[in-house]
Amino acid sequence: MAKPKIGIYGLTGCGGDQLMILNLENELLDLLRNVEIVAFQEASSVQQDEEVDIAFVEGSVSTELDLERLKDVRKRSRMLIAIGDCAIGGCVQAMRNQEMTMKEKMEEVYGKGEEYFKVLEPYGLSKYVNVDLELQGCPIETTEIRQVFLSLLHGDTPEIKDYPVCVECKLNEYQCLLVDKGMPCLGPIIAAGCNARCPGLGIDCVGCRGPIMNETNAAEELHTLLEKGYDERYIENRLRFFGANFEGILKLSKMLREKTGGARGK
Ligand code: SF4
Numbered sequence: 001m002a003k004p005k006i007g008i009y010g011l012t013g014c015g016g017d018q019l020m021i022l023n024l025e026n027e028l029l030d031l032l033r034n035v036e037i038v039a040f041q042e043a044s045s046v047q048q049d050e051e052v053d054i055a056f057v058e059g060s061v062s063t064e065l066d067l068e069r070l071k072d073v074r075k076r077s078r079m080l081i082a083i084g085d086c087a088i089g090g091c092v093q094a095m096r097n098q099e100m101t102m103k104e105k106m107e108e109v110y111g112k113g114e115e116y117f118k119v120l121e122p123y124g125l126s127k128y129v130n131v132d133l134e135l136q137g138c139p140i141e142t143t144e145i146r147q148v149f150l151s152l153l154h155g156d157t158p159e160i161k162d163y164p165v166c167v168e169c170k171l172n173e174y175q176c177l178l179v180d181k182g183m184p185c186l187g188p189i190i191a192a193g194c195n196a197r198c199p200g201l202g203i204d205c206v207g208c209r210g211p212i213m214n215e216t217n218a219a220e221e222l223h224t225l226l227e228k229g230y231d232e233r234y235i236e237n238r239l240r241f242f243g244a245n246f247e248g249i250l251k252l253s254k255m256l257r258e259k260t261g262g263a264r265g266k
Pocket residue numbers: 165166167169170174175176177178179185186187188196199204205
């Protein structure tokens with residue numbers, strides 16, 4: 001039987017998710033025995049623009065070139081998997097979406113009257129094309145990518161975590177940093193999968209895996225953190241750091257901006 005063809009591509013991002021695939025050091029040779037990798041942007045200068053069974057795409061759509069490349073990859077893949085927060089919700093580079101115009105952002109970085117490349121407000125892939133699966137994380141976890149490869153090679157649908165980091169905290173019997181220590185932990189609204197890495201080290205979750213899909217109750221997190229004494233501006237910035245394009249956080253930001261007359265600052 002022919003091996004499935006895999007392509008691994010990157011748009012605007014740091015390359016961290018592709019690096020996590022390379023970090024599967026002990027499994028890479030086994031993987032190569034079972035799949036044919038025809039493109040791997042971070043690992044090889046050889047890029048074959050051919051049809052693939054599965055395309056893994058990292059990074060947000062932040063330029064017109066990104067969009068062109070994404071549409072091309074979508075056209076020639078049977079299944080497209082978004083890897084990492086940039087490819088899902090735009091991640092860190094989206095945190096100023098809706099707060100400043102693209103022109104204001106570019107002028108702040110490059111200066112007024114300068115020529116610059118054609119940019120778009122950063123968004124995830126699903127704004128533009130159909131995405132078959134999304135793997136959360138900034139970056140993705142090697143444990144999850146391993147499970148995804150195993151499931152797909154067995155013809156199964158990979159399991160996606162739809163419960164919060166708090167569940168992993170409880171399973172590990174960690175003390176709650178939010179309730180017991182009043183730290184600004186985002187664990188209640190962030191997708192599990194990291195085995196509550198930060199609370200396990202006594203550090204509050206900053207939300208790097210992104211909010212739980214379709215269920216994030218950002219308003220309740222705001223309410224809890226306000227009760228703990230944090231101010232609205234601080235909480236909003238914290239929520240937007242990895243989750244600016246998520247619906248619940250967008251709604252909350254809009255509500256807070258209306259309340260404060262739009263003065264959210266830079
Ligand atoms: S420490 Fe954070 S992740 Fe853990 S249970 Fe408390 S709120 Fe949830």
